[in-house]
Amino acid sequence: STGAVSPQVGSHRDISLESLSLFRLLEPQIEILVLGTGDRVERLHPAMMKQMRERGIAVEVQDT
Numbered sequence: 284s285t286g287a288v289s290p291q292v293g294s295h296r297d298i299s300l301e302s303l304s305l306f307r308l309l310e311p312q313i314e315i316l317v318l319g320t321g322d323r324v325e326r327l328h329p330a331m332m333k334q335m336r337e338r339g340i341a342v343e344v345q346d347t
Contacts (some may be wrong), residue, residue, distance in 0.1 A: 295325035295344075300334055307338055316340055319347030 298318065306316055316335070318327070324346050335342050 295320040295327065298327055298331070300331055303331075303335065306340065313340060315343060317343045317345060319345055321347060 295318075303316070306313055324344055327342070327344060332342055
């Protein structure tokens with residue numbers, strides 16, 4: 284069975300490595316994480332994006 288997991292964050296500014304830590308623990312490991320940032324696409328902190336890439340997780344940011 285597959286399902287969606289949605290950590291509670293108020294806005295894109297609240298997205299951090301800590302809020303995304305759950306996704307690094309999933310088995311099998313996810314390869315792509317799609318984040319919706321609301322009415323428009325918002326940039327996430329480059330260091331956070333780099334660390335997710337280093338863990339083998341591509342992050343795609345989209346408006347919702």
